[in-house]
Amino acid sequence: GAVVSQHPSRVICKSGTSVKIECRSLDFQATTMFWYRQFPKQSLMLMATSNEGSKATYEQGVEKDKFLINHASLTLSTLTVTSAHPEDSSFYICSAQRGGGPDEKLFFGSGTQLSVL
Amino acid sequence: KQEVTQIPAALSVPEGENLVLNCSFTDSAIYNLQWFRQDPGKGLTSLLLIQSSQREQTSGRLNASLDKSSGRSTLYIAASQPGDSATYLCAVVLGGGNKLTFGTGTQLKVEL
Numbered sequence: 769g770a771v772v773s774q775h776p777s778r779v780i781c782k783s784g785t786s787v788k789i790e791c792r793s794l795d796f797q798a799t800t801m802f803w804y805r806q807f808p809k810q811s812l813m814l815m816a817t818s819n820e821g822s823k824a825t826y827e828q829g830v831e832k833d834k835f836l837i838n839h840a841s842l843t844l845s846t847l848t849v850t851s852a853h854p855e856d857s858s859f860y861i862c863s864a865q866r867g868g869g870p871d872e873k874l875f876f877g878s879g880t881q882l883s884v885l
Numbered sequence: 886k887q888e889v890t891q892i893p894a895a896l897s898v899p900e901g902e903n904l905v906l907n908c909s910f911t912d913s914a915i916y917n918l919q920w921f922r923q924d925p926g927k928g929l930t931s932l933l934l935i936q937s938s939q940r941e942q943t944s945g946r947l948n949a950s951l952d953k954s955s956g957r958s959t960l961y962i963a964a965s966q967p968g969d970s971a972t973y974l975c976a977v978v979l980g981g982g983n984k985l986t987f988g989t990g991t992q993l994k995v996e997l
């Protein structure tokens with residue numbers, strides 16, 4: 769099956785710093801990528817949808833200036849948490865899709881555990 | 886707004902037992918429904934995908950059913966094994982869209 773690589777798997781940072789998370793589709797071109805966050809013992813919440821070469825679409829309540837998403841190529845999307853604070857500590861997961869339709873299978877990265885001190 | 890609920894939130898069973906996980910959704914105008922498995926601190930693995938026109942899908946020891954009109958789906962796991970221990974998530978895509986709305990998850994533990 770298709771592989772999505774997410775890096776880093778774990779990051780600890782000081783409050784006020786920025787953290788960049790990468791999501792790569794290794795063996796296919798991902799037209800669409802999704803970013804989710806997951807708090808302990810809760811489900812995944814969609815943060816934003818990114819399409820290659822265009823601006824990301826953010827879900828209601830997600831600050832686009834705080835969570836910068838770049839989908840510069842068909843194999844790479846990045847999420848940058850700017851000026852991170854302890855409340856941003858969470859598990860972030862990306863997923864990638866070949867096309868943009870609902871029938872296209874989603875492939876998930878292994879997630880990034882962000883801890884902000 | 887679509888809400889997806891899973892019952893039970895946690896389940897512990899002895900090895901070999903057959904079990905059923907439940908998923909309900911409030912808006913029946915779905916395009917498809919998927920069941921995923923998530924291991925601790927890991928991403929998700931897709932288990933089964935059911936289109937809105939289908940009633941069930943099977944893969945090995947797993948069988949998922951869908952009753953779209955009542956807003957329910959079940960995941961049946963036969964002859965459970967310790968390796969089945971994980972969190973199981975259902976997720977739906979509304980018609981006309983491509984975003985997944987995830988359920989609250991069921992944490993399964995299969996004991997020896």
